[in-house]
Amino acid sequence: MSKRLGWFLAGGLLVALLLAGVVSSFASGSPDGLDYTAREGCTFNADGEITGGTCMAQQEGDHQLADSPLADYGIKGIDNEYLSTGLSGVLGVLITFAIGGGVFWLVRRRGQSAATATDTDQGR
Amino acid sequence: MDTTAMHIANGIVNGPVSAIFAVFAVVALAFCVRQARADLDDRLAPMAGLVAAFIFAVQMLNFQVLPGVSGHLLGGTLAVILVGPWVGALCVSTVLIVQCLLFADGGLTALGLNITNMALLGTAAGYVLVVALLRLLPKTPAGLGTTALIASIISVVVASQGFVLEYALGGTTELSLPWISGTMAGVHVLIGIGEGVIAATTVATVARVRPDLVYALRRFRKPVNVEVGAAA
Missing domain, CATH: 1.10.720 (Transcription Termination Factor Rho, Rna-binding Domain; Chain A, Domain 1)
Incomplete structure (x- = not known):
């Protein structure tokens, strides 16, 4: 080199x-384009937990390596x-x-x- | 749910469809490695490492595109211009793998989906556009920057529609596909403009400092070697 x-x-x-x-x-710190689309249709509480509605993020699972x-x-x-x-x-x-x-x-x-x-x- | 997640998470697309795309991604990446070897010489190999590291850094920089909506660079077009399509796809994949395994960003099950959209579809679209645009535009830093801007916007929208396809095949909730497609395309046009500005600035800078290190200036042109050889 x-x-x-x-x-x-x-x-x-x-x-x-x-x-x-x-x-x-x-x-x-806002949700990105994909995350935003995934959350549309649901309502959220102050902690970011889903409180109602239908959206893609409802089915979202935790990451297998979330504790890394x-x-x-x-x-x-x-x-x-x-x-x-x-x-x-x-x-x-x-x-x-x-x-x-x-x-x-x-x-x-x-x-x-x-x-x-x-x-x-x-x-x- | 945290807002630092930037790629498809686990559970959004079902297991079988995720598995199919994981197999597809592995096969496609193996093909990329084969093709990339022809391009990878002593100069391009370290440059490709730098491009991967740079894309990792810039992917951390989410920029606001609408109130409450952000976006970040995907990097396919940038990589194509600097290191070529095959090595470029591998650079973006490297970033996605590191993010998934070390930073818990983008589900492990969804890794094949994310690689397909951002590293394969995004890079392929970027490649086609860069080749076409460089036939029309001058091979100067400005021409290269304009190429990067236009190609980035379209490549990001194409990558976003890759997700729509995957969701159509294996989505886990009942939602209207045209609505998802339209929303994804809409926000990703804006994200693409942001990516385009970053990519254009980057490639124009490299083209000014070290034009000989820009793959697109060396390879994507009609074989008139003398001209660029003399300019560099």
């Missing part, structure tokens, strides 16, 4: 870390919301980069440039 690419990757990763670590705390330490983009045991959301975001970015980058690196085509690659592809 070239040095220039390394700098680009570091810069991009820094932007992602800032977005997930800092900006994420200021994201909208990072569930719902927070870190279990950290009460400060900004810290909890931000740290979970930072971990998420690093984990995604490690898993994604790792898997893509393992399955990549060996060899240097894209130009030589086309030739080898045609050979097989």
Whole structure:
């Protein structure tokens, strides 16, 4: 990997870390488009529990991993919301980069440039 | 119910239909891996890791589209432009898998549904549109940004209709399908505009800084290698 690419990757990763670590705390807390559609037709009480009507969200089940330490983009045991959301975001970015980058690196085509690659592809 | 959930939860679509889409997703992703290998070289592989990490970050940033309704980027079009369709679908899938397994976002049973909509349908629609639009628009940062904006809007609406199809096959409540389809399409046009602005800003920035790292500028054009090679 070239040095220039390394700098680009570091810069991009820094932007992602800032977005997930800092900006994420200021994201909208409203239900997203899908969730909104799923809740239409039902009435809710102050705790967000369904009190009547018919809607898709009625059949919604709990997540099998709802007790995981990072569930719902927070870190279990950290009460400060900004810290909890931000740290979970930072971990998420690093984990995604490690898993994604790792898997893509393992399955990549060996060899240097894209130009030589086309030739080898045609050979097989 | 918490409002941090962003993808299809368990129980909304029944077990058999969820299972069918899980099998479909596995087969489609295996095919993507096969196709992706031709694109993945020493330069694209780390770039793809970055694209996945970036999409994870931006998916945390829900923006308000209407009072009481938010949305977030899905990322298919952005990924197609930066790393190509096959690797792009795998990037979005990686994000969805991490979110499901570690962040309890998007039901485990619903993972196949979510991958089908966002990683496969959304990315496929984005790919078709990006290829078509780049025939008409200039291969400049501005042209690429415009492409990203238009393709994102349509790709997000297509992904939202994937859910409607799944719900039509295995929905667990009696609700009017045209109503669901219309509501989903309506809010997702707005979400798509937000996604389009983010995607356009991102790809235009990368195209300005490192045009050689933008897949769409290297591959989605008629084979006049000399021109872009010289410009980069």
